[in-house]
Amino acid sequence: MAAIVTNKFRIHNAEQFYESFGEAAPSTYYLFIGRPQAFASGTGGGTDASPPTPNDGVLDEFDGWRDMMAAKKVATSDVQFCVPRRNWSSGTTYDIYRPDYSSSVTSNSSATNLYDSTFYVLTSDYKVYKCMGNNSNAASTTEPTSTANTEVDPGDGYLWKYMYTLTATQTNLFLSTDFMPVTDTLGTIVSGASRSTVSSNAVDGALTHIAVTTAGSGYTNGSYPDVPIRGDGANGVCTVVVSSNALASASVTTAGTGYTFATVDVANISSIGGGSNGVLTPLVGPKGGHGYNALKELGAYYVMMNTSLAGTEGSGDFIVSQDFRRVGLVRNPYNYGTTTVSTAATLNALKSVTFNSSPTPGTFVNDEVITGGTTGAKGVVVNWDATNRVLKYIQTQWTGISSVKHMTAFAGTEVVTGATSSATGTMSAVGNPEIAYHSGDIMYTENRVPITRASDQTENVKLVIEF
Numbered sequence: 014m015a016a017i018v019t020n021k022f023r024i025h026n027a028e029q030f031y032e033s034f035g036e037a038a039p040s041t042y043y044l045f046i047g048r049p050q051a052f053a054s055g056t057g058g059g060t061d062a063s064p065p066t067p068n069d070g071v072l073d074e075f076d077g078w079r080d081m082m083a084a085k086k087v088a089t090s091d092v093q094f095c096v097p098r099r100n101w102s103s104g105t106t107y108d109i110y111r112p113d114y115s116s117s118v119t120s121n122s123s124a125t126n127l128y129d130s131t132f133y134v135l136t137s138d139y140k141v142y143k144c145m146g147n148n149s150n151a152a153s154t155t156e157p158t159s160t161a162n163t164e165v166d167p168g169d170g171y172l173w174k175y176m177y178t179l180t181a182t183q184t185n186l187f188l189s190t191d192f193m194p195v196t197d198t199l200g201t202i203v204s205g206a207s208r209s210t211v212s213s214n215a216v217d218g219a220l221t222h223i224a225v226t227t228a229g230s231g232y233t234n235g236s237y238p239d240v241p242i243r244g245d246g247a248n249g250v251c252t253v254v255v256s257s258n259a260l261a262s263a264s265v266t267t268a269g270t271g272y273t274f275a276t277v278d279v280a281n282i283s284s285i286g287g288g289s290n291g292v293l294t295p296l297v298g299p300k301g302g303h304g305y306n307a308l309k310e311l312g313a314y315y316v317m318m319n320t321s322l323a324g325t326e327g328s329g330d331f332i333v334s335q336d337f338r339r340v341g342l343v344r345n346p347y348n349y350g351t352t353t354v355s356t357a358a359t360l361n362a363l364k365s366v367t368f369n370s371s372p373t374p375g376t377f378v379n380d381e382v383i384t385g386g387t388t389g390a391k392g393v394v395v396n397w398d399a400t401n402r403v404l405k406y407i408q409t410q411w412t413g414i415s416s417v418k419h420m421t422a423f424a425g426t427e428v429v430t431g432a433t434s435s436a437t438g439t440m441s442a443v444g445n446p447e448i449a450y451h452s453g454d455i456m457y458t459e460n461r462v463p464i465t466r467a468s469d470q471t472e473n474v475k476l477v478i479e480f
Contacts (some may be wrong), residue, residue, distance in 0.1 A: 021309070023314035024309055028202055034087070035089040041344070041345050041354050042318075043082050043086055043360065044081065044085050044340065048080050048082065048337060049336060058140065064460035067458040078452070081448070082335075082407075085322060086359070090373060091318055092316060093195075093319070094203070095192040099134050099193075100135055101142075103152075103155075105152060108131045111132075122181050132144050134334075138187075139265060140176075141175075141179070142191065144174060145221060145222060145303075146166075160175050162210065169222055174304060176211060177209060187319055189477075191473055192317060195311055199305065212306070212307075216268065217302045220275055220297065222265065223265060223296065225293060225294075229279070230258055231288035233288075234255050237282050238285070240277070244273075249265070250265070250277065251264060251267075255285065259288075263277060272298075274297060275295035276334075315478065320473075321471055324470065332396040332466070334396070334466070335462070339460055341457050342455070343460050347449040355447075357447070363446055364392070365403055365405045367443075369440070369441045369446065374402055376397070377400060381394050381433035385421075385428075389416055391408070392413050393412050393424070404429070457476060
């Protein structure tokens with residue numbers, strides 16, 4: 014059985030994900046950071062220089078919770094549709110928009126589908142254009158600048174269709190080296206968006222270009238105007254030019270409306286002569302017309318989330334003077350000890366112990382293993398707050414298990430000792446995280462080289478999910 018999951022299905026999934034942030038009963042998403050412990054063969058594999066590729070399995074999701082450090086809620090304003098970034102560059106030959114790219118009809122760049130072709134660009138002033146004509150596969154040398162609702166030749170023979178201009182917010186928050194934002198020109202998906210002038214001026218089923226698929230031979234040279242374009246639309250008219258007894262070009266003189274398929278019957282063109290094998294292919298536009306729906310026209314089945322982590326925000330939920338090696342996205346986690354979905358702006362994900370002031374606890378150091386003198390519990394220090402005598406830690410299957418291979422909780426008033434510092438402290442209380450482990454679904458995980466946090470530092474984390 015031959016079947017395909019279409020790109021429209023991917024775009025639909027991206028739209029559903031985007032909408033889940035702001036619908037009447039929204040999902041709640043948190044960006045989390047974790048893994049203060051170095052990657053090594055004895056702690057799950059890989060190295061800090063070459064982190065291991067995450068696995069998509071049940072055990073791996075459990076792992077993500079055990080070394081989670083903190084999480085920040087992702088707001089609707091932190092989310093944006095995007096596509097791969099393609100900067101306009103002089104001397105580059107761009108692909109034309111064509112609706113029928115396939116394994117048998119490839120683009121100039123050898124793409125076999127529209128969204129893999131180089132048919133759109135971002136200019137230096139943050140305008141986005143579709144390439145409608147590339148001067149017979151010549152290099153582009155003049156950057157487009159016009160915002161007219163018609164196709165425009167900037168002077169090098171290229172024809173560009175203006176789509177939209179990135180806003181200052183889009184440029185500052187969602188433009189990266191590899192991806193660029195897509196504006197909701199139709200104004201129906203993105204919260205607060207309104208329909209653009211480009212979308213309002215789009216004509217459904219209008220034909221603007223005709224490709225010479227096969228030039229044929231034996232035709233009578235000349236220009237043949239008023240050739241009707243047949244199909245399921247109306248009023249389309251073109252002019253066909255024959256040169257050297259072969260089809261040289263065909264230009265649309267009346268775009269018509271309503272076409273979802275179209276053809277030019279070369280054999281029935283009056284006075285063209287008794288040639289053969291010539292094929293002209295009208296290039297049907299997207300549903301609604303060119304510029305009607307940028308999300309679908311550019312293939313926006315990517316969603317970017319941009320979250321900033323500033324210093325010790327969340328009243329210390331995000332600790333500093335420590336590194337992290339993992340970022341991820343978790344959906345609908347609970348508050349600790351409840352079945353209530355968290356709504357707080359930030360969440361601490363670390364366990365902690367507080368020490369008595371007397372005897373004065375020693376100075377514990379980050380990343381050392383601590384051991385409880387009574388329970389035999391073990392953990393790894395993530396942060397030591399000497400002022401408040403609070404030690405935050407993680408417990409993993411590698412360095413958080415006791416001598417009898419059991420993960421044991423610290424308890425009572427036991428003495429805790431650091432393996433590296435030899436520091437000790439007598440416990441007065443145990444603190445729980447604010448987020449309930451294993452309560453939500455980890456939707457995304459990425460392992461990275463270590464990133465060290467500081468109090469005067471802000472990490473700007475951009476996650477791009479492809480559907």
